[in-house]
Amino acid sequence: MRYVEGAPVREEKTPAGPLEDRWESRRFTARLVNPANRRKLTVIVVGTGLAGGSAAATLGELGYRVKSYCYQDSPRRAHSIAAQGGINAAKNYRNDGDSVHRLFYDTVKGGDFRSRESNVYRLAQLSLGIIDQAVAQGVPFAREYGGLLDTRSFGGAQVSRTFYARGQTGQQLLLGAYQALQRQIRLGTVQMHARHEMLDLIVAAGRARGIIVRDLVTGRLSAEYADAVVLATGGYGNVFYLSTNAKGCNVTATWRAHRRGALFANPCFTQIHPTCVPATGAHQSKLTLMSESLRNDARVWVPGPDGQRDYFLERMYPAFGNLVPRDIASRAVKAVCDAGHGVGPGGLGVYLDFVDAIGRLGRDVIEDRYGNLFEMYQRITGEDPYEAPMRIYPAVHYTMGGLWVDYDLAATIAGLFVIGEANFSDHGANRLGASALMQGLADGYFILPATIGDYLADGPFEPVTASTAQVADRLAKLLAVQGKRTVDSFHRELGRIMWEHCGMERTDAGLRKALELVAGLKEEFWRNVNVPGSAGDLNQSLERVGRVADFFELAELMCLDALHRTESCGGHFRAESQTPDGEALRDDHNFGYVAAWEHTGGKPVLHKETLVFESVHPSARNYK
Amino acid sequence: MRLKLRIWRQSGPWARGAMVAYEIGGVSPDMSLLELLDVLNEQLAAQGLEPVAFDHDCREGICGMCSLVINGTPHGPRKATTACQLHLRHFADGDTIDVEPWRAKAFPVVKDLVVDRSSLDRIIAAGGYICAPTGSAPEANTLPVPKPDADTAFEAATCIGCGACVAACPNGSAMLFTAAKVTHLGQLPQGQPERAGRVLDMVHAHDEAGFGGCSHTGECTAVCPKGIGLDVIAQLNRDYRHALRKR
Numbered sequence: 001m002r003y004v005e006g007a008p009v010r011e012e013k014t015p016a017g018p019l020e021d022r023w024e025s026r027r028f029t030a031r032l033v034n035p036a037n038r039r040k041l042t043v044i045v046v047g048t049g050l051a052g053g054s055a056a057a058t059l060g061e062l063g064y065r066v067k068s069y070c071y072q073d074s075p076r077r078a079h080s081i082a083a084q085g086g087i088n089a090a091k092n093y094r095n096d097g098d099s100v101h102r103l104f105y106d107t108v109k110g111g112d113f114r115s116r117e118s119n120v121y122r123l124a125q126l127s128l129g130i131i132d133q134a135v136a137q138g139v140p141f142a143r144e145y146g147g148l149l150d151t152r153s154f155g156g157a158q159v160s161r162t163f164y165a166r167g168q169t170g171q172q173l174l175l176g177a178y179q180a181l182q183r184q185i186r187l188g189t190v191q192m193h194a195r196h197e198m199l200d201l202i203v204a205a206g207r208a209r210g211i212i213v214r215d216l217v218t219g220r221l222s223a224e225y226a227d228a229v230v231l232a233t234g235g236y237g238n239v240f241y242l243s244t245n246a247k248g249c250n251v252t253a254t255w256r257a258h259r260r261g262a263l264f265a266n267p268c269f270t271q272i273h274p275t276c277v278p279a280t281g282a283h284q285s286k287l288t289l290m291s292e293s294l295r296n297d298a299r300v301w302v303p304g305p306d307g308q309r310d311y312f313l314e315r316m317y318p319a320f321g322n323l324v325p326r327d328i329a330s331r332a333v334k335a336v337c338d339a340g341h342g343v344g345p346g347g348l349g350v351y352l353d354f355v356d357a358i359g360r361l362g363r364d365v366i367e368d369r370y371g372n373l374f375e376m377y378q379r380i381t382g383e384d385p386y387e388a389p390m391r392i393y394p395a396v397h398y399t400m401g402g403l404w405v406d407y408d409l410a411a412t413i414a415g416l417f418v419i420g421e422a423n424f425s426d427h428g429a430n431r432l433g434a435s436a437l438m439q440g441l442a443d444g445y446f447i448l449p450a451t452i453g454d455y456l457a458d459g460p461f462e463p464v465t466a467s468t469a470q471v472a473d474r475l476a477k478l479l480a481v482q483g484k485r486t487v488d489s490f491h492r493e494l495g496r497i498m499w500e501h502c503g504m505e506r507t508d509a510g511l512r513k514a515l516e517l518v519a520g521l522k523e524e525f526w527r528n529v530n531v532p533g534s535a536g537d538l539n540q541s542l543e544r545v546g547r548v549a550d551f552f553e554l555a556e557l558m559c560l561d562a563l564h565r566t567e568s569c570g571g572h573f574r575a576e577s578q579t580p581d582g583e584a585l586r587d588d589h590n591f592g593y594v595a596a597w598e599h600t601g602g603k604p605v606l607h608k609e610t611l612v613f614e615s616v617h618p619s620a621r622n623y624k
Numbered sequence: 625m626r627l628k629l630r631i632w633r634q635s636g637p638w639a640r641g642a643m644v645a646y647e648i649g650g651v652s653p654d655m656s657l658l659e660l661l662d663v664l665n666e667q668l669a670a671q672g673l674e675p676v677a678f679d680h681d682c683r684e685g686i687c688g689m690c691s692l693v694i695n696g697t698p699h700g701p702r703k704a705t706t707a708c709q710l711h712l713r714h715f716a717d718g719d720t721i722d723v724e725p726w727r728a729k730a731f732p733v734v735k736d737l738v739v740d741r742s743s744l745d746r747i748i749a750a751g752g753y754i755c756a757p758t759g760s761a762p763e764a765n766t767l768p769v770p771k772p773d774a775d776t777a778f779e780a781a782t783c784i785g786c787g788a789c790v791a792a793c794p795n796g797s798a799m800l801f802t803a804a805k806v807t808h809l810g811q812l813p814q815g816q817p818e819r820a821g822r823v824l825d826m827v828h829a830h831d832e833a834g835f836g837g838c839s840h841t842g843e844c845t846a847v848c849p850k851g852i853g854l855d856v857i858a859q860l861n862r863d864y865r866h867a868l869r870k871r
Contacts, residue, residue: 058758073679074745076785077687093765129761136761138754138812140778147768165778171686172781179753186749194742217734246681280654285662286683376685379702379709382654445758486669488662533674537636538735540677541669 002515002560002603009263009596009607013407013451014118019615020100023122026407030454038063041456044211044226046198046253048075050170050437051420052232053177054444060184062449064456067224068181068190069213071197071248071543076178079234079246080440083170084291086154086162087134087437089127093151098159100124105616106157107435110325111400111428112570112586113618114266114594116611118407119425126442131163133445137176141165154293154433162434167291167372173437177444197543198253199471201229201260201416204464208257208416212471216543219536221468227459228415228452231257232444235399235421237270239551239558240503241495243396244276244289250547251554254403254422262411263596263607265404265424267554268562271431271571272504273397274329277380278349287395288380290352291373292433295322297357297366298390300333302341302350312336312350320623327430327571327584328623330394334504335582337393344391353389394504398436400427400571401561404596404609408451409443412596417452419443424594429570475535478545483528487545490525494518494548494555502559507575511563515556522552557597557604564606567591588618625651625712628720629664631676634733641733643722653713657700657721658683658690660712678737683708685849688784691791692737693724698788698847706786706849726787728796730834741787743833744801750829751822752805754814773811780807782850789844795836800844802830803860804852810863820867827864 015025033041041064045056048070056068070078090103103124108115131149135141141163142150154162165172184190193213200212202223210225236251237243258264275290300322304310313332314321324332333350336342343349358366363386367374374385381391402424403411409425411418420440427435501507501514525548533539567587568577577585598605626649634641646664655663658680665675681689685706692707694700700710715721723737731739769777781804789800806823809815815822831837838857845854 054758061757072681072687072689073741074688074785076745077681077689079682079687082682082684082686091764129759132761132764133756133758135764135767136754136756136814138756138777138809138814140774140781140808140812142778143769143771143774145771147770147774148765165781168686168782171784172778175781179748180756180758182745182749183753183755185745192745194745246687247683248681281652283652283655283659283663285656285659288684376709379685379705380711382711382713449758484670486666488666530669530672532669532672538677538738541675 003564004603004605006598006605006607009404009412009609011116011406011609019117019121022118023125027450030451031457033453033456035063039065040460041065042067042226043228043230043452044069044224045230045232046211047078047232047234047420047422048178048181049078049080049232049234049420050174050177050440051444052230053078053174053181054441055230055232055419055448056190057177057180057184058445058449059452060187060189063189066184066190067193067226069193069196069198071195071216073194075181075192075194076175078174079249080174080437081171082246083437084167084289085293086152086164086169086434087130087173088154088161088434089131089163089438090124090161091128091131093149094160096159098161102159103127103161107426107432108428108616109621110430110432112430112621113428113588113592113613114269114569114611115426115428117613117615122447123426123439123442126446127438129446130438130441134173134176137180139165139172139176152293157432170437173441199256199546201257202464202466203260203413204466207414207461209461209464210466212466212468217538219534219539221472223466223468225464227456227461228417230417230419230448231403231422232420233422235402236554237396237399239494239555240396240498241491242279242284242287242499244273244287247286250550252547252550254418255550255554257403257411257413257416259599261413262416263404263598264401264557265594265596266401266561267558267597268502268565268572269400269429269570270396271326271398271400272330272394273326274333274394275352275392276395277377278344278391278393280345288376289395289397290377290390290392292326294352294370294373297369298322298352298354299356300350300352302336302343304341310341317623324623325430326433327573331504331573333394349391349393351389352392354385355389358386398431400424400429400431404594408454409448410451410455415455417448419448429572475542475546478529478549479531479535479542481526481529481531483530485528486530487541487548490521490529491544491548491551493521494551497521498555498558502562505573505575506562508563511559514559515563518552518555518559525549525552560604561595561597565591565595586620625653625717627651627660627712627715630720630722631737632724633676633736636735637732651712653711655712656683656708657692657694657710657712658708676737677735680708685709686784688786691726691739691741691786693726693791695722698726698791699849704849704851726791728790728835730796730798731787731790743835744785744787744798746833747798747802747826747829748805751818751825752809754809755818756814767813769812777808777811780804780811780852780856783852784850786849788847788849790835792843792847793836794841794843795839797838798830798835799838799857799860800848800852802826803856806863807856807859810859819863820870823860823863824867
């Protein structure tokens, strides 16, 4: 055994009572901090995306002293900005049968029954207020001619509940949160530290009391103290090197917290998005998503063995056709490419074809719906998608796993809160389209500000001091290796191993092999990496090397988690666990739990949180 | 392809900088310009030399982090395209490409191609928002917004805050950036209560930060990767005049 099983982890903050009353009840039982005392309490928020930006702004409004950190040069650049499609909310403006309960149901089912009912129900409830909040801030959502908000359908949902701002919904929502944050900076309630990277968590007397940060411009390390620490540092898709994440996205903040005692939940649950622009060569530095909305009108095909077009999604899933969920579509694309039917360089691509839609609706309609996406595709590939079909291939897009949190979004270290993609809470084993923005903002605007008070009511805590020596030593050690290989060459190789063995399809043998390969590469990394420059100024190689070092450790835990979970569910497809016709086969009896891992330095310890379904009955997802 | 690069190297804010020449072979036309810099940096690192520092993040043209003047033009020769989306197929084999940082008084160089753009954040902090404390919002559809107004607001709101407008402007003015935000918020009913104060405060912060005045040369809109038009500056000027009268 490569791990040890420990005591179950228990979620104790969820109130009893009917699902729909739980959040109300928790808000009432959570203690409050009076406004005069809030001024004496400091909260550190790391990350300024939808979750972190909205949380810092809201905590500032409440009167806490907030210190906010991001590695970019401005809080407005966090990668939430790249989200295209939209944000779900159960407003039922279309009168098409939507409700809070339906959004809750769709999300639990979409997550393949690996998320917590209470959390997801709350998310669906709060979705309503998010739209109100964003509109009040001036977020320019798409509107109907009557001036009211427009919605569209998304991700195979049967109702139209996705609010959007053309293909830039993430950008507009983030700018709303960023502007609210800038206002608090101006008012002095939030101190902003851009170009700063968190490199460690300060834990004293069992409480998270601050962070060690590096000023990326001067290289200066400092210990920053607070009464509570909030991590809103996003996902870890860049462990695969190539993903739709921004280049700077990394796992360091959450991984450092994990090493200090926070449990890491379901690390193997990663989402592979089916429609991305294929890689063109070894120089490829990142992948670009083409919005899921394209599948509403396009048909996916490869040349068949008989010379005919093989519309394989329509053939395999006649009921849902080209609109099957992300995990199903990605796996089908991989299967046809693996069988040698792929198109484009290396046979790693399939056609996404609009010719029928253009014939049926006319070029103008298609241009109106997808014009900006077509332009983007043409800019990247140099090909005109009106003339020749687009080529697409799946790419890593989102990570459902993350630090384990309870109903209050508190991690297993007292005083540490984790919000947005950085936590594991709401999406189970597969996230539905247009749900990431909803979760980030629900956490940041509404949930955290209500629950953190219950913890801070015991503060302010006694002052502590922490040394930066450990972090400085690690940086010095990385600089001192002076080996022969660059940071990126290691990162690329790690990514290839993970994509090959811990990507869309996982097997027992492959995962065991990956564990061996990753360990070997990690050993070489610490012996042979080359980091030019010094720790005393802006050094982008040094920034990257620390992140890659953490990705190595995460990669091992991901493979272990994937190896132990011998069922298939959502984005986690184990080849050994499939139905006779090749569909994912879940095993609720043995794996109906959240796998929360404890870092020990030796074998990781697995703590299980059993998932209880009172409202939704777990069933097989069938899209045929 | 084989390309020559001349890149601005400057070791720190107060150091003297210079253009340094490099040559790279085996380049694929499918690479983006930033991927070319990646390749160069890999080569430099392999030789034990310090790589070129440059800002970049999303590499899909939306975060606004990349900030390169390419052959004398911010973001390079392609219209409505950020540097990260500029591919080498638009250059010819043997071409020389000059790469420099944004240059403006309000954007001091940090290192090589990296500049400090926090002055743009300060303009937003001065009033580029609608005061809507969390939880205080009315039901979203209680306030209809005529579609043309919503569309104008959206067009202005697409600004990615990269600062190319400043780098292109002979006066180093950030008026296009400022005006885009003033127009976005000023077109919406939610933005009316603070409209007059907003434009005065933002223009004041703009001037304080060391940006120059606008003299309508239009270089800003020509390089804007989101194609934001000069009409937003006209709108700002109208709002500014109204606000002064009101005061």
